[in-house]
Amino acid sequence: MNNNSDPAVAAARLGDELSSIAGRMSALSSDFAELSASLGKPVTVTAPTPEPAPQPQPQPQPQLQYATATPFGRPPVQPYNPQTVYPQTAAPQQHVGYPQHPGARQFVPPQPPAPKRSFSERISDAAERGLVGRILAAVGVGITLIGVILLLVLAAQAGLLRPEVRVAGGALFAAALVGIGVRIGRREEKRSGAVALVATGVAAALFDVLAATTIYHWLPEIAAIVLGAAIGAAGLAVAHRWNSQTLGLMVSIPLLTFAPVAAGGVDEVLVSFMLAYAASTLWLQMGREWTALFVVNTVAATLPLFAYLNSSEPLAWFAAVAALINLAMALGSTMLLAPSSSRSTLLGVTAVFAGLPVAMLGSLDSISRHTGAAIVAIAAVAFIAAALISRGQTKISYGCRVLWLSAGALFLALAMGAALDASMMPLGLLVAAMVVLIAARWSDDLELPVRIIGTVFVSIGLLALLAVGGVNQLLILGSLNTSQQATLLIGALVGLATVTLATRDWGETASSKQQLWLVGGLIDLWLITELCVSVGNLVTGGSDGGFRGGHLAATLVWFGSAAAALLWARTLAGSARSLTLATGLAIITAAVAKLFLFDLAALSGIYRVIAFIVAGLVLLSLGVAYAQRLTSDEPAAQ
Incomplete structure (x- = not known):
């Protein structure tokens, strides 16, 4: 009788298959629970049930043996054993809300929200904390x-x-x-x-x-x-x-x-x-992080000074002495307290606030203009000195020093405004700009802010020069008196030196040197024109001949400067040649524009003839020079 058709064998095989399906379902359930736990879903854990009383072990039944060989030569089929195929099903593990396998992220179950406390409970907690x-x-x-x-x-x-x-x-x-x-x-x-x-x-x-x-x-x-x-x-x-x-x-x-x-x-x-x-x-x-106390004490000493200066009859000498003492005390306190403070910039701002009453002294009627200007200048020197002296103190921040330097520059401008008339203000600003730009080379880490301050002074000085009469002198004959013309003459000289110095300093670090030199060159051309016209007016007493002669000289200087730049460019190479050539061409363009747009109408007689003949000769000479250079370069290129 064939064993394969035996009902007992078929029943045993069916039981093995059912056991296999049950083991796989158990494994699938275990994996699903583990996946749910890793995704943060709560998993219900049942309490362990008491172990049942030991039961008598049944006698082992003899296992059915299959044929050791198959008709197709395949290995014999072994009986199914859940303990070897799916060992985890023999003793399933209980999951408690976080993964058990190594290397997985630990799952922290979400905490329930804290219950809202009542107002009385919060008050009670605040009372407990003091x-x-x-x-x-x-x-x-x-x-x-x-x-x-x-x-x-x-x-x-x-x-x-x-x-x-x-x-x-x-x-x-x-x-x-x-x-x-x-x-x-x-x-x-x-x-x-x-x-x-x-x-x-x-x-x-x-x-x-x-x-x-x-x-x-x-x-x-x-x-x-x-x-x-x-x-x-x-x-x-x-x-x-x-x-x-x-x-x-x-x-x-x-x-x-x-x-x-x-x-x-x-x-x-x-x-x-x-x-x-x-x-x-x-x-x-000192030695304490008490920045708030310093700020309050400085404000407590400064606000009464404001009120006193705005009173009806303040004593001039007392106001000046008190304001300077308050400023010196604030600056000195900042330097002493900065090593123990983490907010030295706030200390520096407070010191600047303490110096504001000094700026008000120049407007007091009981103080002369020059005395008030001298007091404000002392405050400016104090701020600048504090910025430079504190250079080696690492506890005083760079921003604090820049702030003091800017305050010193502002007070210096206020002092000049109080001491000088409106007609002399351009000269004071331009001279101060020159001094600041020269001093920038010895300012170490403050070189950039010092240069910026000098450039600001240059800009304000040039605008003040225009306001004094720089436009009227160039366009209207006899519009300025002798004093104003002298101011423009000196201002043009100082302005030429200052603008050239500022252009050179910024050109050393700027990436766009050509544009910078172009702007500086155009400003210098305007200043040269102011200088020439001022000299013509002063020499001739403001006559028509002096006005026209000054403009003629300016035009000739424009063409001469352009010719010099273009001829110098022939001896250079690389970026230097490009820069000089571009500057010369820009000046030539401006000179030709002035010749046709202004000189043709403003000049007359011999002045107009000289201007056009000289301009034409200069352009012809430059054309011949550059054509010769191109011709001489041509064989070399072959």
């Missing part, structure tokens, strides 16, 4: 100091209490607050409240000194200034010991706000008092 306490303390400082101001000033106006009671009461109140604050501040956890107490006491003591001096006149002014500086230094010494910039800000901000009220207005005493306070607290900021 934020509520600091806010309440800051508000308490302001309200308490307003009460002190009411006691010292408004009570005096209303006649409440005796002056001795008001001043003594304010002093005792301030001393009590400082004493209690220092005692409480011994413990670190209570220091935030102690800071507010000490700051209130120090500010109240400063207001008390101001009121006793300016309102009741009990203290000499010098004594009040010295006492105020001592109180400020002692109060901020506590801030230094506790390393609390907040304490200093809680003193300086109320002092900036309420000091004019306590002093009964802005006068010399208040300005000096604020300057002394800012100076006495400087040493406490």
Whole structure:
């Protein structure tokens, strides 16, 4: 009987196939669960069930054996065993929401959103962090100091209490607050409240000194200034010991706000008092990152100066001295505090703000024009010196130094504007531009900004030269007086040197040298024309012959310059030749345009004849020279 047709064998084979299908389905389910876990989908994990009690093992059944050979020579078919084909199906692993195979990304199940906290809970958290306490303390400082101001000033106006009671009461109140604050501040956890107490006491003591001096006149002014500086230094010494910039800000901000009220207005005493306070607290900021305190103290010393300069009768000498002291103190403080600050640029901007009152001195009626110009020039020198001296200090940023240099240039321009008349302003600007451009070569890392400043001065000076009468002199006969013509003559000479210097300096680093030299050459042609016409007018006393002779000379100079450039180009090679040739051709074009558009109508008689004959001869000579060069080059090319 054939084994292949035996029902028992067929049933065994059918059971093996069903077991194989079940194993593959189990493997597919396991892979699908693993894929779901890697895609972030939650996978339900069932709790492990208790193991069943051990059952008696059935007796092993004899395996059916297949034929060892097949009719086609293939290897015999082995019985199916799920443990060897699909080993993972024998003990399926449970997935808990992240992949188990090595090398796969770990899956983090999404966290549920945090429950929204109520407003009262957030307030409670802020109170735990101390934020509520600091806010309440800051508000308490302001309200308490307003009460002190009411006691010292408004009570005096209303006649409440005796002056001795008001001043003594304010002093005792301030001393009590400082004493209690220092005692409480011994413990670190209570220091935030102690800071507010000490700051209130120090500010109240400063207001008390101001009121006793300016309102009741009990203290000499010098004594009040010295006492105020001592109180400020002692109060901020506590801030230094506790390393609390907040304490200093809680003193300086109320002092900036309420000091004019306590002093009964802005006068010399208040300005000096604020300057002394800012100076006495400087040493406490050294070595600390207290940029905010420096800014507030500088503003507190500068704003009263603005108010004083805008008052009805400011003392000229006092305003000048106070403004210069404020500027020197701000610049010096910046240099001292920059090594410990990460925001030196902000310190530099604050120092520039401190110098603004100096710029206002030139407009005071009580100060002469030349005195005000000298004071503004001192400020300009101070800014420029600070920018150059701080060159080796790495903590002072490059932007801060450039800012100081720009401020110095601006103050220098203001000083010239205050010292010079409108007719002399072009000369001052052009001379300053020449000095700045020469100094740029020794400015090291500041060479580029110094050159930019010099170029700006050149541009403004040339525009001022046009405004003085540079256009009228060229177009209208007799439109300028002798003084204006002399100014144009000197301005044209200085302008020629300055424009040529600026063009050469920028040409060393610019990529488009040809365009730069073309622009510089055209500006020089205009200045040469101004020079020639000015000389003609001054020599002939402004006659018609001098005007026409000046224009004739200018035209001849234009053609001569073009001829020189074109002939020089013959001796050059490469980019130098191209640059010189382009410049010469541009000048020739401009000269021919001037000859036909202006000289043909403005000149008459012998002047017109000379201009056209000389221009024609120059062009003929240049044509012959360049034709000869081309002819001589032709055999070489063959």
